[in-house]
Every structure is written in C-alpha cells, then in structure tokens.
Amino acid sequence: xxxxxxxxxxxxxxxxxxxxxxxxxxxxxxLKTVHGMWDQARAANLDGMFAGAPSEHTYVMGGIxxxxxxxxxxxxxxxxxxxxxxDIQASREKVTMLADDVAVYMADMSYAQFDANGNKLEQGPYxxxxxxxxxxxxxxxxHTHQSFPAQQ
Numbered sequence: 001x002x003x004x005x006x007x008x009x010x011x012x013x014x015x016x017x018x019x020x021x022x023x024x025x026x027x028x029x030x031l032k033t034v035h036g037m038w039d040q041a042r043a044a045n046l047d048g049m050f051a052g053a054p055s056e057h058t059y060v061m062g063g064i065x066x067x068x069x070x071x072x073x074x075x076x077x078x079x080x081x082x083x084x085x086x087d088i089q090a091s092r093e094k095v096t097m098l099a100d101d102v103a104v105y106m107a108d109m110s111y112a113q114f115d116a117n118g119n120k121l122e123q124g125p126y127x128x129x130x131x132x133x134x135x136x137x138x139x140x141x142x143h144t145h146q147s148f149p150a151q152q
Contacts, residue, residue, distance in 0.1 A: 026097055026100065026103065026134075027095040027097060027103070029134075029139055030095045030097075030103045030105055030132055030139055031093070031105075033052060033132065033139040033141075034105050034130055034132075036052075037049055037130075037141065038088050038090070041086055041088055042085060042086050042087070042088050043085060044080055044083045044084055044085055044086060044113075046073060046076050046077065046080060049076070050069060050072065050073060050076075050141070052138065052139065052140050052141050053069050053072070053140065053141040053142075054069065054135075054140055054142070055068060055069050055070070056068065056069070056142075057069040057072060057140075057141060057142060057143065057144075058072075058142070058143045058144075059071075059072040059075075059143070059144045059145075059146070060143075060144070060145045060146070061075065062146065062147065062148050063147075072144075080113075082115050082121065083113045083114070083115065083121060084115055084116040085113075085114050086111050086112065086113050086114070087111065087112045087114075088109060088110070088111050089109060089110050089111075090107045090108070090109050091107075091108045091109065091110070092107060092108040093105070093106070093107045094106045094107070100134075101133060101134035101135075102131070102132070102133055102134075103131075103132045103134075103139070104129060104130070104131055104132075105128075105129065105130040105131075105132065106127070106128070106129045106130075107127070107128050108125070108127055109125070109126055109127070109128055110123070110124065110125045110126070111123060111124065111126065124149070125148070125149060126146055126147060126148045126149075127146070127147045128144065128146045128147075129144070129145045130143070130144050131143040131144075
C-alpha cells in the first residue's frame with residue numbers, strides 16, 4: 001500500500017512539475033513575441049510591429065477603438081509620420097497564462113520618438129496590455145490596449 005501511495009504521489013508531483021515547466025516555456029515564448037514587437041517599434045517598422053497580428057486584430061489606443069488590423073495600421077501610419085526611431089523601455093512586465101494557447105501580457109512602459117535628424121518628437125509613459133493566442137505554433141497579437149496618463 002505504501003508503494004502505491006508513493007507512486008501516486010510521484011506521478012502527481014511529476015505531472016504538476018511538467019505543467020509548471022510548460023507554463024514557464026509558454027511565458028518565455030510570449031515574452032519573446034512581445035519583445036520582438038517592441039524591437040520593430042523601436043525601428044519604427046509598422047509592418048514588423050503588426051506582422052504577428054491577424055486581420056481581425058483589434059486595438060484600443062487612448063480610448064479610441066480600432067476594429068481591425070487595417071484600421072490600426074492606418075492610425076499608426078499617421079501617428080508615425082516623420083518618426084525614424086523610438087526609445088522604448090518597459091519598467092514592469094507580467095504574463096498571465098489563461099490557457100495553454102492564450103496569454104495576457106501587461107506592462108508599464110515609456111517611449112520617446114525621434115525624427116531622422118535625431119530631434120525628439122513625442123515622449124511619455126503608457127500602460128499596455130496585449131492578448132495573444134497561439135495558432136499553428138505562433139503567438140499572435142489578437143488585441144492590444146494602450147493607455148496614456150491624463151493630460152494636465
């Protein structure tokens with residue numbers, strides 16, 4: 001009886017340990033995906049920023065809802081007019097796994113935009129949330145919500 005209990009406990013421990021390891025792997029994949037988006041944003045590469053977003057991607061920026069990837073790209077093309085690069089910093093990041101293939105990324109961030117001559121354009125803090133879904137082995141940006149502090 002003791003051996004059976006020991007084997008059962010061992011199976012449970014290994015299962016829980018394996019589940020935790022899989023969650024850590026998924027969180028690492030999510031962070032790698034999101035950090036890749038930030039690298040593209042630093043280079044002001046809009047196509048690269050949204051390469052991992054499907055056509056049904058939605059975005060809320062400062063309270064303005066955008067209902068498709070196309071609407072998001074159109075807004076960003078206007079917002080990035082004259083922007084050659086950005087400095088982007090995350091001061092705090094968190095990944096929450098909702099399922100094996102669904103994750104929420106949240107961060108406190110700041111940005112500074114520069115033109116081709118190195119002149120500073122816009123800057124400030126913001127909070128961002130990204131909902132990701134894994135499809136065919138790739139984490140996709142399904143929805144993004146970006147908020148800025150109230151203007152004073």
